[in-house]
Amino acid sequence: MKAKKIKQEVDPSTEEKIKNAARIMFHKKGFAATRTRDIAEEAGINLALLNYYFRSKEKLFDIIMLESMQSFLQSVAMLLNNQDSTWDEKIELFVSNYIDFLMKEPDLPLFVLSELRSNPSSLISKMNMKQLLMKSNFIKQFKEEIKKGKMAPVHPLHFLMNTVAMIIFPFIGRPIVSNIGDLKDHEFIELMQQRKKLIPQWIKMMYKPK
Amino acid sequence: MKAKKIKQEVDPSTEEKIKNAARIMFHKKGFAATRTRDIAEEAGINLALLNYYFRSKEKLFDIIMLESMQSFLQSVAMLLNNQDSTWDEKIELFVSNYIDFLMKEPDLPLFVLSELRSNPSSLISKMNMKQLLMKSNFIKQFKEEIKKGKMAPVHPLHFLMNTVAMIIFPFIGRPIVSNIGDLKDHEFIELMQQRKKLIPQWIKMMYKPK
DNA sequence: AAACATATTAATCATTTGATTAAAACATTT
DNA sequence: AAATGTTTTAATCAAATGATTAATATGTTT
Numbered sequence: 001m002k003a004k005k006i007k008q009e010v011d012p013s014t015e016e017k018i019k020n021a022a023r024i025m026f027h028k029k030g031f032a033a034t035r036t037r038d039i040a041e042e043a044g045i046n047l048a049l050l051n052y053y054f055r056s057k058e059k060l061f062d063i064i065m066l067e068s069m070q071s072f073l074q075s076v077a078m079l080l081n082n083q084d085s086t087w088d089e090k091i092e093l094f095v096s097n098y099i100d101f102l103m104k105e106p107d108l109p110l111f112v113l114s115e116l117r118s119n120p121s122s123l124i125s126k127m128n129m130k131q132l133l134m135k136s137n138f139i140k141q142f143k144e145e146i147k148k149g150k151m152a153p154v155h156p157l158h159f160l161m162n163t164v165a166m167i168i169f170p171f172i173g174r175p176i177v178s179n180i181g182d183l184k185d186h187e188f189i190e191l192m193q194q195r196k197k198l199i200p201q202w203i204k205m206m207y208k209p210k
Numbered sequence: 211m212k213a214k215k216i217k218q219e220v221d222p223s224t225e226e227k228i229k230n231a232a233r234i235m236f237h238k239k240g241f242a243a244t245r246t247r248d249i250a251e252e253a254g255i256n257l258a259l260l261n262y263y264f265r266s267k268e269k270l271f272d273i274i275m276l277e278s279m280q281s282f283l284q285s286v287a288m289l290l291n292n293q294d295s296t297w298d299e300k301i302e303l304f305v306s307n308y309i310d311f312l313m314k315e316p317d318l319p320l321f322v323l324s325e326l327r328s329n330p331s332s333l334i335s336k337m338n339m340k341q342l343l344m345k346s347n348f349i350k351q352f353k354e355e356i357k358k359g360k361m362a363p364v365h366p367l368h369f370l371m372n373t374v375a376m377i378i379f380p381f382i383g384r385p386i387v388s389n390i391g392d393l394k395d396h397e398f399i400e401l402m403q404q405r406k407k408l409i410p411q412w413i414k415m416m417y418k419p420k
Numbered sequence: 421a422a423a424c425a426t427a428t429t430a431a432t433c434a435t436t437t438g439a440t441t442a443a444a445a446c447a448t449t450t
Numbered sequence: 451a452a453a454t455g456t457t458t459t460a461a462t463c464a465a466a467t468g469a470t471t472a473a474t475a476t477g478t479t480t
Binding site: 114 | 238239240241242243317320323324326327328334335337338339340343364365367368370371372374375376378379380382383385386387389390391392401404405408412413415416417418
């Protein structure tokens with residue numbers, strides 16, 4: 001009893017060890033390039049345990065993928081649903097939070113988008129985000145801003161695409177960006193920090209009505 | 211002699227058939243998820259011919275990857291080097307050309323970026339793009355615009371990242387974008403057409419000096 | 421046409437890889 | 451402590467997969 005508690009608290013359970021290792025490997029190399037043996041080694045467990053706990057590589061992947069999708073879209077959902085902040089505050093908070101999040105999970109976007117390409121993946125449809133979007137406080141405020149004349153009329157999708165693009169792209173294209181700019185790691189991070197303030201400014205400017 | 215010529219002109223050579231099939235499959239599913247048998251089938255040739263012409267899956271991949279990187283960066287290089295157009299024209303031309311290009315090769319960006327993640331890939335460094343960037347006419351004009359007070363002072367990398375991000379992201383995130391916006395294929399294309407005109411406008415706005 | 425070179429095929433090989441099994445180790449309950 | 455249930459291990463299997471081989475077909479040169 002006591003031994004088990006200690007194991008669960010101090011040391012992650014075997015199941016957790018496997019999931020963590022799987023997340024790391026899948027995010028870094030994708031489903032097809034990841035061997036179950038890689039995961040087992042990374043987790044420091046016997047290969048058979050992977051199948052003992054998760055039945056198959058696919059099943060394990062599905063779990064990781066679902067969680068990844070959720071955390072990837074969670075920030076967007078937060079933007080959409082956050083009630084109590086003004087428009088400008090909302091944007092600033094969103095950009096800053098998302099960039100902070102991507103600093104910790106830099107492999108996540110490319111992983112999600114890559115795997116979404118190959119898989120028909122009913123996962124997206126399950127999340128049915130149109131509902132989420134259209135009924136959101138975000139859309140309401142977005143339209144208000146336009147009506148108040150504070151923003152030029154734009155299709156909300158353009159706005160979303162541009163915003164997410166500017167946040168995510170540097171992380172997706174990091175090897176190329178770092179090469180072109182000849183950036184050391186800390187210089188890249190510095191640039192991302194700047195973008196927390198810059199992106200909201202750019203957004204404000206680019207949709208300014210004439 | 212005549213037979214060979216006809217074969218080369220009317221029907222692509224076996225080597226070309228393999229390369230074309232490989233390009234399609236690699237772009238769609240990536241290196242690890244693509245079987246040599248998939249390529250052979252797509253090309254309509256015997257599996258052994260793949261190794262006969264290209265020695266190995268890796269060698270074939272390297273060839274495709276190099277060509278893909280080149281065409282992926284070619285548009286950027288064009289932006290950087292184009293001599294005879296004004297700043298505004300340059301931007302408009304670049305955005306429009308790149309979007310047109312991506313309509314024909316929608317899988318290219320995600321492929322290049324994905325494979326670049328796993329591979330240490332000296333490919334990028336071989337292209338040594340810092341030289342290309344710093345000595346380019348683009349940088350010269352960019353600095354002039356800022357000096358003339360037509361543009362707020364920004365790090366050129368931010369400018370590049372934002373521009374490329376807005377162009378490429380919709381194609382990389384197409385499944386999610388299409389789901390959120392509940393878009394049919396033709397509606398997605400319509401949005402991309404709009405962006406040819408919108409992105410240059412946004413760019414002009416967002417860097418306007420106060 | 422004979423000789424030679426090139427291209428193509430079917431069959432097979434060797435390795436990798438996801439998964440299973442049967443036994444052992446460990447923990448829990450009675 | 452015996453019995454029972456759970457977790458872990460080493461060994462092994464079966465299928466998938468990249469690559470090769472030996473034979474055949476096709477084209478070219480002499």
